[in-house]
Amino acid sequence: MTPTSGLRAQTIFMSPGTMIGVAIVAPSLSYVLFTSVHGPDFSLAAFDAVLTSALFRQSMVTTLYIAGLSSLLSLLLGFIVALHLAGQPARRRAFLMVLVLLPFWTSVLVKCFAFTVILGREGIINSFLSWIFATKIQIQLIFNLVGLLVGMTSYQVPLIVLPVLASLLAIDGAIYRAASIMGAKPARIFWTVTVPMSLPGVLAGLMSIFVMSLGAFVIPALLGGPRDFMLSNLVDFYNRQVLDWPKASAISVILFGIVIAFATPAALWRRRKF
Amino acid sequence: MHNATDLGGQVAHAIALKGISKTYGPVTALHPTDLSVEKGEFLTLLGPSGSGKTTLLNLIAGATGPTTGTILLDGCDITRMPPRERGIGMVFQNYALMPHMNVFDNVAYPLRARHQPANTIRAKVTEALDRVGLRGFENRKPRQLSGGQQQRVGIARCIVYSPTIILMDEPLGALDKNLREQMQGEIKRLHKDLKTTVIYVTHDQEEAFNMSDRICLMSTGQIAQLGTPDELYFEPVNEFVADFVGESNLIEGKVTAANTVMTSDGLTLVVCSTEGHAIGSLVKVLVRPEKIEMIGRSAPTVTSVRDNACAGTVAQTSFVGGMTRIAVRCDGGRILRIKTVSSRASDCAPAGLPVTVSWAASDTVVLKS
Known part of the structure; x- marks a missing residue:
């Protein structure tokens, strides 16, 4: 493909996205930006207040921590799933892909409710354990970090399986056969062929789920504990509880900035040619 | 002809296949086949696609297990042995190099898998690259090399650990004609220098004739004829062999007397020999153009x-x-x-x-x- 025709193709594929962006997202974002600097006059007071507040800094650390931890966990789980899928015949793989994507297509609210049924004090897991050990067991599995991570990973795993699977399927089967006939054991083949050759998909997937989970709101609100307060929840807090819209907007703008800071290098890296 | 090494009266084949066959469900890829290759021999598996030559190669490599039969490597049964323990080398049609490793690491791969010390690896890799004429390319990635150079890396990676047998699966299939001929010469020279046993797969008759000590011509999952290029060309055992190796005229007729064949339109042909064909039987007389x-x-x-x-x-x-x-x-x-x-x-x-x-x-x- 010539550079010009490539560019033209890109424009065609990008145009619906661009239209939505210009018509819907940009005005709302501009309004948020406007609110963040609009007191009685133009002022950066909201930013100043937010950046010096301990609550904001705490939430920011929590956000990065939860997003990072859940993304790594999802990578671990997703990689295993992708490895298994890559080893299946095409027809079976298509069926298993539907199973992977089914929860992804389910509303996040429905999933969170399902997790409260499974993980709750009287939930399926605790009831089962109580029955096994014939004593009342009530392990705290939701409204804390455990519940939050379960919710976050269930949301992220399907999203990382796709790019990792694509990378794994792109590896020429002859390379595995070559490595094996040259005397490499499965563990060596995994570390010298599978891992390095799936790295592009792994990094792309990791970046996208990390960036997406930075803005997580419903899952920490419904499954997390009081200490798992992420930036989106803080926005909600200032917006609805305190009614301090400039501060809520200022946090939104900062969160947006963080997302851009992580997404830009990821997008650039993905364009890199091998 | 080739004299196999005599070990106390026993002939030691580099590899011997006994009654080996492969079926995939109802499809028979390879009918029960016996084949032995002598040490230092260059044997080519020749045949059209789907003739079973690649199946045979994969069975030797261990990429797939046989349905029946045994495979002996240097007299040891390796039928159920995983590929990594067989100590066989293989060169692939699409090179199968590790794209993320440079030439040095690609060639060093089998040595590292064998946990050899770093200085041994350096010396052996350098020697192997020398043999294929790629000294100075150590730090290039495969994508920075031409097809011919990539296949040289493929060959270097194979000879670097001195395998007892090298399998080559249409190694020159992806190269253009001139380069293919040049590489044929290089592979022949390497085979002569290293005295390794080579089993070579191709569907190109000229390539097979140019390179092989013996050719195993395959058709529909069976050996059609096994012999020297000379034998295949001048003494084909059937019409398929006659047609596959070179061009041929086939004249139908009936044996009427010793060394005489009469065609349906009354032409009497004097032939070399009608041995094995009864008088009155229908035959085809082959004459090369x-x-x-x-x-x-x-x-x-x-x-x-x-x-x-x-x-x-x-x-x-x-x-x-x-x-x-x-x-x-x-x-x-x-x-x-x-x-x-x-x-x-x-x-x-x-x-x-x-x-x-x-x-x-x-x-x-x-x-x-």
Whole structure:
């Protein structure tokens, strides 16, 4: 493909996205930006207040921590799933892909409710354990970090399986056969062929789920504990509880900035040619 | 011929396949086959696609297990041994190099898998790269090399650990014609220098003839004929072999007496031998196009009188470089293909020219019909 025709193709594929962006997202974002600097006059007071507040800094650390931890966990789980899928015949793989994507297509609210049924004090897991050990067991599995991570990973795993699977399927089967006939054991083949050759998909997937989970709101609100307060929840807090819209907007703008800071290098890296 | 090493009266084959077969569900990829390859031999598995040659190679490599039979490598049963323990080398058609590793790391891969010390690895990799003429390319990635260079890396990676057998799966299939011929020469030279046993798969008859000590011609999952290039060309055992290796004229007829075949249109042919064909049985007489001599009928003198002759006219002449192909329609309507060394167009036989074609009995082979 010539550079010009490539560019033209890109424009065609990008145009619906661009239209939505210009018509819907940009005005709302501009309004948020406007609110963040609009007191009685133009002022950066909201930013100043937010950046010096301990609550904001705490939430920011929590956000990065939860997003990072859940993304790594999802990578671990997703990689295993992708490895298994890559080893299946095409027809079976298509069926298993539907199973992977089914929860992804389910509303996040429905999933969170399902997790409260499974993980709750009287939930399926605790009831089962109580029955096994014939004593009342009530392990705290939701409204804390455990519940939050379960919710976050269930949301992220399907999203990382796709790019990792694509990378794994792109590896020429002859390379595995070559490595094996040259005397490499499965563990060596995994570390010298599978891992390095799936790295592009792994990094792309990791970046996208990390960036997406930075803005997580419903899952920490419904499954997390009081200490798992992420930036989106803080926005909600200032917006609805305190009614301090400039501060809520200022946090939104900062969160947006963080997302851009992580997404830009990821997008650039993905364009890199091998 | 090749003399196998004699070990206390026992012939030690580099590899021996006994009753090996492979079926995939209802499909038989390889019928029970026996094949042994001697040490230092260059054996080519030749055949059209789907003939079972790649299946046979994969069975030796251990990429797939046989349905029946055993495989002996140097006398040891390796039928159920995983590929990594067989110590076999393999060169792939699409090179199968590690794209994320440079040339050095690619060639060092089998040595690192064997946990050899770093200085040994450096010395062996350097030697292997020397042999394939790629010294100085250590830090290049495969994508920075041409197809021919990538396959040299593939070969270096294979010879670096001195495997007892090297399998080559259409290694030159992805290269253009000139490069292919050059690489054939290099592989032959490497084989001579290293004295390794090579099993080579190709569907290119010329390549097989140029390189092999012996050729195993395969068809529909079976060995059609196993022999030297000479034997395959001059003593094909059936029509398939005759047709696959080179061009051929096949004349149908009936054996009427010893060394005599009569065609349906009454032509009597003197042949080399009818041994193994009963009188009265239907046969096909093979004559190679380059063995048929053509003389213009208006020529004042007949230069040679050969065993078989028939009159006809030139139907078509095609000039294809060094050789000219001529189709002659014999008086009975039969078309005979003739191949002669090209001469200038002015000396060429024009279509419609009445000619006499002739060939010697010693240039015929009688095949079962």
